[in-house]
Amino acid sequence: MSMLEVQNIHTYYDNIHALKGISLNVNEGEIVTLIGANGAGKSTTLKTISGLTKPREGAVRLHGNPLHTLPAHKIVEQGIIMVPEGRRVFGVLTVSENLEMGAFARNDKQAIAQDLEKVYSLFPRLKERRNQLAGTLSGGEQQMLATGRGLMGRPRVLLLDEPSMGLAPVLVDLIFDTIQQLHKQGTTILLVEQNARMALQVADRGYVLQSGEIVLSDSAENLRANESVQKAYLGIS
Amino acid sequence: MQLVRRFLPLVIGIYLLLFFGPLAGFDFFRIVGEIYNKPSLLLQQLINGLANGSIVAIVALGYTLVYGIIELVNFAHGDVFMLGAFMALTVIGATGVTETSTASEKLTAALLAGAAAIIFCGVINVIIERFAYRRLRNAPRLAPLISAIGVSFIVQNIGLFWGGLRSFFPIMGVNSAAPKAFPDLIGRVDVFKDWFGLDLPITLSTKELMVIVVAAALMVGLRLLVQYTKIGKAMRATAENRDAAKIMGIDIDRVISFTFLLGGALAGAAGLMFGLYNNTVVFTMGFTGGLRAFTSAVLGGIGNITGAMFGGILIGLLAAFSDQYFSSRWTNAWVFAILVTVMVFRPTGLMGENVGQKA
Numbered sequence: 314m315s316m317l318e319v320q321n322i323h324t325y326y327d328n329i330h331a332l333k334g335i336s337l338n339v340n341e342g343e344i345v346t347l348i349g350a351n352g353a354g355k356s357t358t359l360k361t362i363s364g365l366t367k368p369r370e371g372a373v374r375l376h377g378n379p380l381h382t383l384p385a386h387k388i389v390e391q392g393i394i395m396v397p398e399g400r401r402v403f404g405v406l407t408v409s410e411n412l413e414m415g416a417f418a419r420n421d422k423q424a425i426a427q428d429l430e431k432v433y434s435l436f437p438r439l440k441e442r443r444n445q446l447a448g449t450l451s452g453g454e455q456q457m458l459a460t461g462r463g464l465m466g467r468p469r470v471l472l473l474d475e476p477s478m479g480l481a482p483v484l485v486d487l488i489f490d491t492i493q494q495l496h497k498q499g500t501t502i503l504l505v506e507q508n509a510r511m512a513l514q515v516a517d518r519g520y521v522l523q524s525g526e527i528v529l530s531d532s533a534e535n536l537r538a539n540e541s542v543q544k545a546y547l548g549i550s
Numbered sequence: 551m552q553l554v555r556r557f558l559p560l561v562i563g564i565y566l567l568l569f570f571g572p573l574a575g576f577d578f579f580r581i582v583g584e585i586y587n588k589p590s591l592l593l594q595q596l597i598n599g600l601a602n603g604s605i606v607a608i609v610a611l612g613y614t615l616v617y618g619i620i621e622l623v624n625f626a627h628g629d630v631f632m633l634g635a636f637m638a639l640t641v642i643g644a645t646g647v648t649e650t651s652t653a654s655e656k657l658t659a660a661l662l663a664g665a666a667a668i669i670f671c672g673v674i675n676v677i678i679e680r681f682a683y684r685r686l687r688n689a690p691r692l693a694p695l696i697s698a699i700g701v702s703f704i705v706q707n708i709g710l711f712w713g714g715l716r717s718f719f720p721i722m723g724v725n726s727a728a729p730k731a732f733p734d735l736i737g738r739v740d741v742f743k744d745w746f747g748l749d750l751p752i753t754l755s756t757k758e759l760m761v762i763v764v765a766a767a768l769m770v771g772l773r774l775l776v777q778y779t780k781i782g783k784a785m786r787a788t789a790e791n792r793d794a795a796k797i798m799g800i801d802i803d804r805v806i807s808f809t810f811l812l813g814g815a816l817a818g819a820a821g822l823m824f825g826l827y828n829n830t831v832v833f834t835m836g837f838t839g840g841l842r843a844f845t846s847a848v849l850g851g852i853g854n855i856t857g858a859m860f861g862g863i864l865i866g867l868l869a870a871f872s873d874q875y876f877s878s879r880w881t882n883a884w885v886f887a888i889l890v891t892v893m894v895f896r897p898t899g900l901m902g903e904n905v906g907q908k909a
Binding site for chain 1: 780783784786787789790791793794795796797798799800801802
C-alpha cells in the first residue's frame with residue numbers, strides 16, 4: 314500500500330469546482346511531481362492534502378488513516394508538512410523564530426536543536442541572518458527559510474508548492490539540489506512545479522493536471538519522453 | 551502652490567484653534583501664564599495623568615491584542631473591564647474588609663479581588679469569542695462588528711443587573727444604576743513626604759504609585775510573553791498569516807482563545823485598579839472607559855502593543871492637562887480632536903505599521 318493516498322477528491326471554492334476527482338498516491342521515499350498549467354489545480358491539491366481547504370467528496374489517507382477529517386494543525390502532527398507557494402514566511406518574526414514555528418508541533422527539544430543546526434548547515438545564509446526579521450530577506454533567502462521551516466517539522470511527507478518560483482537560476486539549482494538531498498535521506502516528497510523540466514528531472518513519477526483533472530500519470534522518464542508533455546510543458550516542439 | 555496646499559489645513563487649524571479654542575478652554579496665553587506661575591501644578595497633573603493613563607493603557611492592550619489577531623474591534627472589551635471592577639467590588643464586599651481594616655487584611659482582600667477579577671474576565675472574554683465571534687470569523691467584517699456591539703450591550707446590562715443584587719451583595723448599595731462606592735483599600739499616603747521625608751511641592755500618593763507600578767509590571771510581563779514564549783510567538787505568527795500558522799501545526803482557535811483570555815485578564819486587572827484608584831464604579835464605565843481605551847489603541851497604532859501602551863499614557867496625560875488647563879467639560883472633545891488630527895496626518899497611528907488585509 315502506498316504511503317499517501319488521495320482518492321477521488323472534489324474541492325470547491327464557493328461554487329467553483331476546482332478539483333474534479335483527483336486520485337493519486339505517493340510511495341514511501343518517492344518524489345512525485347504534479348505538473349500542469351496555471352489554475353489546473355496543483356496548489357489546490359496540496360492545500361486539500363494539508364487541510365487548508367476541505368474536499369467536499371473523496372478521501373486523503375496516510376498509511377490508510379484518514380487525513381481529510383482532521384483540522385490542518387492535526388495533519389501537521391501526522392508529519393505532512395507543506396512549504397506553501399509564495400513562501401509565506403512570517404515577516405515580523407526573526408529567521409530563527411520562523412524556524413522555531415516550523416517545529417511548533419514537536420516537543421523534543423534536543424532533536425529540535427539538532428534539526429536547527431542541520432537547517433543552518435544546509436543554508437548557511439540563514440544562520441548568518443538568524444536574528445534578522447524574515448520580512449527583510451530577499452526572495453531566495455525567504456524560499457530557503459520556508460524550506461528550512463518545513464524541514465523543522467521533521468516531515469514524513471513534504472509538500473513543496475512552487476519552490477522555484479521567482480528565483481534566480483542559481484537559487485533554483487540550490488533548491489533542487491536540496492530536494493535531491495532530502496530524497497536521498499529518505500524524505501517522501503510531493504512536488505508542485507511550474508518548471509516541469511526541473512521537476513521531471515528529480516522526480517520518480519509525475520501526474521499531469523488539466524483543469525482539475527488528472528490527464529496523465531507515468532514515470533518521470535516516460536513523461537519526459539511523452540510528446541504532448543514535451544509540447545505543452547517542456548517547450549519542445 | 552503645492553506647498554501652500556499642503557500646509558493650508560494646518561494654517562486653518564491653527565486659526566480655528568486661536569479663535570475658537572478659548573471657547574473650549576484653550577487660551578494659550580492664560581495657560582502659559584499659569585504654568586509659569588505654578589510649574590509644580592503641571593508636574594502634579596503629569597503624575598495624575600500617568601496614573602489614569604496607565605489604566606487606560608491596560609484596557610487599550612485588550613483592544614489591540616484582539617484587533618492584531620483577528621482584526622475585530624471588540625466593542626465588548628470595555629464592558630468586560632466594567633465586569634472586572636464589579637467582580638473585584640463583590641469579592642471585597644464578601645471578605646468584609648473595609649477602610650478601617652488592618653493593612654494585611656486590605657492587601658489580602660485586594661489580591662483576592664484581583665485574582666477573581668482576572669480569572670473571571672479572562673474566562674468571560676473567551677466565552678464571548680467562542681459564541682459571538684468564532685463562527686463569524688470568515689464572514690464579512692460588519693457581521694462580527696455588529697455582534698460585538700450587541701455583546702457590549704448585553705454585558706452592560708449584566709452589570710446593571712449585578713449592581714441591583716443588593717440582597718446578595720450589600721456592597722452594591724440600594725440603586726442598581728447608581729455609581730457604587732469602592733472601598734479605599736490603599737489610602738492616600740504621600741510617598742515623597744512620608745516615606746522619604748522629602749518636602750516637595752508635588753505629591754505622589756500610594757494610590758498612584760500602585761497603579762503605575764502594577765500597570766508597568768503588566769506591560770512588561772505582556773511584552774515578554776509575546777516576545778519570548780512559544781504561545782507568544784504563535785500569536786504573532788497567527789496575527790500575520792492564519793493559513794501559514796495552521797500549516798506550522800498551530801491550532802489557531804486555541805491561539806485566538808488565548809489572546810482573548812489575555813485581553814480579558816488585563817481588563818480584569820484594570821477593573822480592580824480603576825476601583826482602587828477612583829473609588830467609584832458604575833455599570834456605564836465600560837462604555838466611556840472603553841471608548842477612551844479604544845481611542846488610545848488607535849492613536850498608538852492598533853494591533854501594536856507598544857503603541858497601545860504609549861497611546862493610553864498619552865491620552866491620560868492629555869486628559870489631565872485638559873482637565874487642569876482647558877476645561878474638564880471639554881476634555882473628551884480635546885482628546886478626540888487630537889485623535890482626529892493624528893489620524894489625518896498618520897492614518898496608521900503613531901506607531902502603527904501597515905498591517906496587511908486579512909481574509
